Amino acid sequence: MDASVKSHFTGAEAPAPTRAAVFWRPTAKSGLVSWLTTVDHKRIGFLYGVFALFFFLVGGVEALLIRIQLAVPNNDFMSAQLYNELFTMHATTMIFLAVMPLSAAFFNYMMPLQIGARDVAFPRLNAFSLWTFVAGAIVINLGWFMPDGAPDAGWFGYAPLTSKQFSPDHSIDTWVMGLQLLGVASIAASLNFIVTIINLRAPGMTMMRLPVFTWMTLVTAFLIVLSFPAITIALVELMMDRLFGTSFFEVSNGGMPILWQHLFWIFGHPEVYILILPAMGIISEILPTFSRKPLFGYPIVVFSGATIGFLGFAVWSHLMFTTGMGTVATAAFALATMAIAVPTGVKIFNWIGTLWGGHLMMRTPMMFALGFVWMFMMGGFSGIMHSAAPADAQQQDSYFVVAHFHYVLIGGSIFALLAGIHYWFPLMFGRKVSEFWGKLSFWVIFIGFNVTFFPMHFLGLNGMPRRTFTYDGNLGWNAPNFIATVGAMILGLGIFVYFVVMVYTYFKGEKVKRDYWDGRTLEWSLPNPPPEYNFAVIPTVHARDAWWYEKHHREEIAREKAAHAKEDAAHGGIHMPFQSIYPFVTSVGILIGAVGVCAVDYGHKLPVVIAGGVIMLIGIYLWAMEGNEGYHIQPNEEDLKS
Amino acid sequence: MRLTSLPPSFARWGRAALALCGLAVLPGCDFNFWRMDGHxxxxxxxxxxxxxxxxxxxxxxxxxxxxxxxxxxxxxxxxxxFKAKTEADEHAEPPEQSHGxxxxxxxxxxxxxxxxxxxxxxxxxxxxxxxxxxxxxxxxxxxxxxxxxxxxxxxxxxxxxxxxxxxxxxxxxxxxxxxxxxxxxxxxxxxxxxxxxxxxxxxxxxxxxxxxxxxxxxxxxxxxxxxxxxxxxxxHAVMRFRVIALSEEDFAEWLAAQKAPARTVAPAVAQAGALPQAQFASFRRNEYGFTDKWDANAAVPPLEHWRQQQFPAKDEDAALIAEGRRLFVEKTCAGCHAIRGHEGMGITGPDLTHIGSRTTIAAGLLENNREQMARWLKHPEVVKPGNLMYTTGYVANNVQLNDAEVNALVAYLESLK
Missing domain, CATH: 2.60.40.420 (Cupredoxins -  blue copper proteins)
Structure with missing residues (x-):
């Protein structure tokens, strides 16, 4: 145990250690260095959010280009090659670079606040996750700036289309390496969240008192930790095939392309729940707050979330109903898929139960949340249709599937994340979004979304396959395609309005008081924006909706807080971790190495890879050696009040 | 646009509204897509x-x-x-804090x-x-x-x-x-x-x-x-095909025809003399490859078109066909395409023994007529980007086709009923 940690417990002043210059700890609180070296979960969450929203807009532009190409039959707006790159990158970007990191932004920012913690368990690892995610995002998008072009084999990258024989250029390599880096980032972040939720809960915050969003963070983190290794293995095998001539998926040497599908989807199906469970968590926070009553059937909502997580690992082959698995396997996966509808339905029943008898405040977050329930219900029902394997044989890889998963991913995940931004905006930035503009953007998005994707059900049933850059005009697909394109433009306009309003509000919005929505969970007990140490005094939790309880039991809480404050004072104030540059250095090394592997031609590969590896190792070494020390600060007098 | 089932004024207003939305750029487009009765x-x-x-x-x-x-x-x-109707309602005493x-x-x-x-x-x-x-x-x-x-x-x-x-x-x-x-x-x-x-x-x-x-x-x-x-x-988007179901007798007849070697129209020696000049329409990239008779609402059923396709054209030119047959070898087509009974030996491309009897070419993408066949032969890379006929055939063997040669090849392929 090193000196500073000891001082945290004894309150004694630690002897000043003698240190080498490389172990210099940055202390900047503003400016670029402060952002590169930050270990504050709120700043890291904010950065995740900024990067995610940037890529959300990139993915959105890609989607609009796709819709322009499909507006009319036999369009020649773009080439087949560019179309294939766009749909591959649209999916990859939206899944890995927009929805997942946006969820991660909320995990980072809100989860520690909800459990009454001052940071995540491993602050520097958290910074590493962020920067490695950024490195992965850069690598995946490298193709746009290379002559080889962007990845073009679909986000699912089915072997053997991704083999050297059928995709000889670097584009697939960038996809493989980029996903590997994102996997590293996601797994590191998830382990951090798991340890944080298990270990850093405030006194009295038992597992069955955790806010539902935190519960869903935990389930999602476990899903990531358990599912990403599968795709990592698949990607390593593919990388070996491409770089070193192994034969995991090489047909001519007896490799099995079907193996890729199993490895990919045993990751890919839990991934679907990685995208939707955080959204369900957000909705389970917003509906009670704006109904002004607790979540209906909290234990059953939590258990159904966990059940979805478990069952999510048992249904991957429903994405492979058309691969000729045979009758028994098809039947088993069909039944398991139907089973997953039960816990999902339970959530919807409980959300309606939450509304029942409440005082519904129809504010923008609530509008998005109700929109989520409706749209998610529709996506869920088309999901049940897919679970009937014989019907799915017609729907698989048709626009019916496109309609289905956009209903759950936009109508579900994105609506919930947009709701979450509105909901927590007053807490994060101390300003409120105009109700008029918020609701206007909601309605434009809602209408645009439905106009885009509802006709796609008809398209799919009318036989239009996915991932096709063109179609003939005599098949009855013209009108729905054109309507969908018009809808996509409306949706794009809605998203544009939404973000303009957000940016405006960030700078000029009306300032609001603490606990703007009359919240129920601990994050609302904080001043806005929250101070870097979050809680001036660690709260004691007595009930499920801890802050709601606190607001209605002021005296009891005040007594406890005084006792906690005395403890903190005895330790010399609040213990804060030092900032560090080494997580960033490590990620930069990884980025350079990855670019060397995937985007540099043979002959120059080795020096670049070695340079990246050396930087990474130096980063890790100094990170380990600089120690996990920290410093103490005194809480602001203002913040002590609540 | 089919709005005929509506009262006239409704239809008029409906059309005006659609025109306003920019939908008027799709004349003749069928908006009854919920019927889902396409091909x-x-x-x-x-x-x-x-x-x-x-x-x-x-x-x-x-x-x-x-x-x-x-x-x-x-x-x-x-x-x-349960919607709060007023501001005051929102700040009223919270409802009962029930848990389920x-x-x-x-x-x-x-x-x-x-x-x-x-x-x-x-x-x-x-x-x-x-x-x-x-x-x-x-x-x-x-x-x-x-x-x-x-x-x-x-x-x-x-x-x-x-x-x-x-x-x-x-x-x-x-x-x-x-x-x-x-x-x-x-x-x-x-x-x-x-x-x-x-x-x-x-x-x-x-x-x-x-x-x-x-x-x-x-x-x-x-x-x-x-x-x-x-x-x-x-x-991928242009990899299409057709299935034709025939009655038992028709099927037997078709099988017999298919089993026969390729049809020979003229002596396999090219006639001396200039080939007739040919002029082919130029097509935009991606342009629709079918005539109106393939529309979902066409009067003649598709199977009838298929039947007509089984008979030789009336204006066949034996000399031109013979020249096409010669070019099929000279331009290295025969290396990838089999034409049973003729020179074609390859098996990496589609078997063309009876190509003339099919209703479509280029994998269901284009109608099998002279214009479209010429389009396909002249610019396969435009019709079907990245296709092997272009990359490993035309490019690798440095194949160039002028309009007269295309004309002869079209005639030859058409004759292979």
Missing amino acids: QTTMVTAGPVAKSQLDVFYVTVWVTFIIFILVGAVLAYATIK NPLIELGLIGASILALVVIAVPTLKAIWYTYDVPEELRENAYEVTATGYQWWFKFEYPNEQIDGAGTLVTGNELVIPAGRPVRVNLRTVDVIHSFWVPKLAGKVDMIPNRGNHLWLQADEPGYFWGQCAEFCGES
């Missing part, structure tokens, strides 16, 4: 397999529709009923499971029924093998052996007997493809190192649209 629809079936799949789909639609109405009604009611009701929740879980059982039973039945030809029909079943290539389909008839030439092979148009179950073995030579003829059966993938199969049956003679349904590379 490639899954909702109008022509055989027992697709029918069984559609029946299961309708079960899921009804069950989920009823649940949607029930749950949606409660959700809508709760939203309206286990009985209601267990009841709803039970009800959901029951609803799923309603879906599960027909699902299981159909999984077994659609997997392979049922035992009692197996004796009568016909067998074909479909093989996916980037980006076309090869069809083989293992039951039809030709003396000295092996199995009967054709490409991109699968002809089957109507009223008989057909077992289709699914293979691929390169990447994963998927065999999908929506009106006859749901898709099954063609996966390397895997022997997949499906079965289908066309109850009546007919002409069906199909398409590759698994992303298979650059030109």
Whole structure:
């Protein structure tokens, strides 16, 4: 145990250690260095959010280009090659670079606040996750700036289309390496969240008192930790095939392309729940707050979330109903898929139960949340249709599937994340979004979304396959395609309005008081924006909706807080971790190495890879050696009040 | 635009509104798309397999529709009923802080499971029924093998052996007997493809190192649209095919014609003298490759067009055809395409022995007429980006075709009925 940690417990002043210059700890609180070296979960969450929203807009532009190409039959707006790159990158970007990191932004920012913690368990690892995610995002998008072009084999990258024989250029390599880096980032972040939720809960915050969003963070983190290794293995095998001539998926040497599908989807199906469970968590926070009553059937909502997580690992082959698995396997996966509808339905029943008898405040977050329930219900029902394997044989890889998963991913995940931004905006930035503009953007998005994707059900049933850059005009697909394109433009306009309003509000919005929505969970007990140490005094939790309880039991809480404050004072104030540059250095090394592997031609590969590896190792070494020390600060007098 | 079923004033206003929305740029476009009766629809079936799949789909639609109405009604009611009407209402004393009701929740879980059982039973039945030809029909079943290539389909008839030439092979148009179950073995030579003829059966993938199969049956003679349904590379979107179901007699006649070697029109010596000049229309990239007769609303059924395609053209020019036959060798076409009885020897491209009798070329992408054939021969890379005929044929062998040569090749290929 090193000196500073000891001082945290004894309150004694630690002897000043003698240190080498490389172990210099940055202390900047503003400016670029402060952002590169930050270990504050709120700043890291904010950065995740900024990067995610940037890529959300990139993915959105890609989607609009796709819709322009499909507006009319036999369009020649773009080439087949560019179309294939766009749909591959649209999916990859939206899944890995927009929805997942946006969820991660909320995990980072809100989860520690909800459990009454001052940071995540491993602050520097958290910074590493962020920067490695950024490195992965850069690598995946490298193709746009290379002559080889962007990845073009679909986000699912089915072997053997991704083999050297059928995709000889670097584009697939960038996809493989980029996903590997994102996997590293996601797994590191998830382990951090798991340890944080298990270990850093405030006194009295038992597992069955955790806010539902935190519960869903935990389930999602476990899903990531358990599912990403599968795709990592698949990607390593593919990388070996491409770089070193192994034969995991090489047909001519007896490799099995079907193996890729199993490895990919045993990751890919839990991934679907990685995208939707955080959204369900957000909705389970917003509906009670704006109904002004607790979540209906909290234990059953939590258990159904966990059940979805478990069952999510048992249904991957429903994405492979058309691969000729045979009758028994098809039947088993069909039944398991139907089973997953039960816990999902339970959530919807409980959300309606939450509304029942409440005082519904129809504010923008609530509008998005109700929109989520409706749209998610529709996506869920088309999901049940897919679970009937014989019907799915017609729907698989048709626009019916496109309609289905956009209903759950936009109508579900994105609506919930947009709701979450509105909901927590007053807490994060101390300003409120105009109700008029918020609701206007909601309605434009809602209408645009439905106009885009509802006709796609008809398209799919009318036989239009996915991932096709063109179609003939005599098949009855013209009108729905054109309507969908018009809808996509409306949706794009809605998203544009939404973000303009957000940016405006960030700078000029009306300032609001603490606990703007009359919240129920601990994050609302904080001043806005929250101070870097979050809680001036660690709260004691007595009930499920801890802050709601606190607001209605002021005296009891005040007594406890005084006792906690005395403890903190005895330790010399609040213990804060030092900032560090080494997580960033490590990620930069990884980025350079990855670019060397995937985007540099043979002959120059080795020096670049070695340079990246050396930087990474130096980063890790100094990170380990600089120690996990920290410093103490005194809480602001203002913040002590609540 | 079909708004004729509406009163005239409504239709007028409707048209005006649509025009305002910019929809007027689509003249002649059918907005009754909810009927879903296109050539490639899954909702109008022509055989027992697709029918069984559609029946299961309708079960899921009804069950989920009823649940949607029930749950949606409660959700809508709760939203309206418990909405705070005024600012004051929002700040009123909070409602009772109730936490749930286990009985209601267990009841709803039970009800959901029951609803799923309603879906599960027909699902299981159909999984077994659609997997392979049922035992009692197996004796009568016909067998074909479909093989996916980037980006076309090869069809083989293992039951039809030709003396000295092996199995009967054709490409991109699968002809089957109507009223008989057909077992289709699914293979691929390169990447994963998927065999999908929506009106006859749901898709099954063609996966390397895997022997997949499906079965289908066309109850009546007919002409069906199909398409590759698994992303298979650059030109996946234009990898299409057709299935033609014929009555037993027609099918036998067709088989006999197909088994015959390629048709020879003229002595295999090119006539001296200049070739006739030819002028071909130029096409935009991606331009639609069919004449109006292939429209869903066309008066003559597609099968009739297919029948007409079986007979030689009346204005055949023997000299031109002979010149085309010579060019087919000179331009190295013969290295990849087989023309049984003539010089074509290759097996990496589609078998062209009876190409003239097919209704489509370039894997179901273009109508098999002179204009489109010329378009395909002149600019294959534009019609089907990345295709092997262009990259490993034209480019690798430095093949150049002028209009006169194209004209001769078109005449030759057309003559191969």
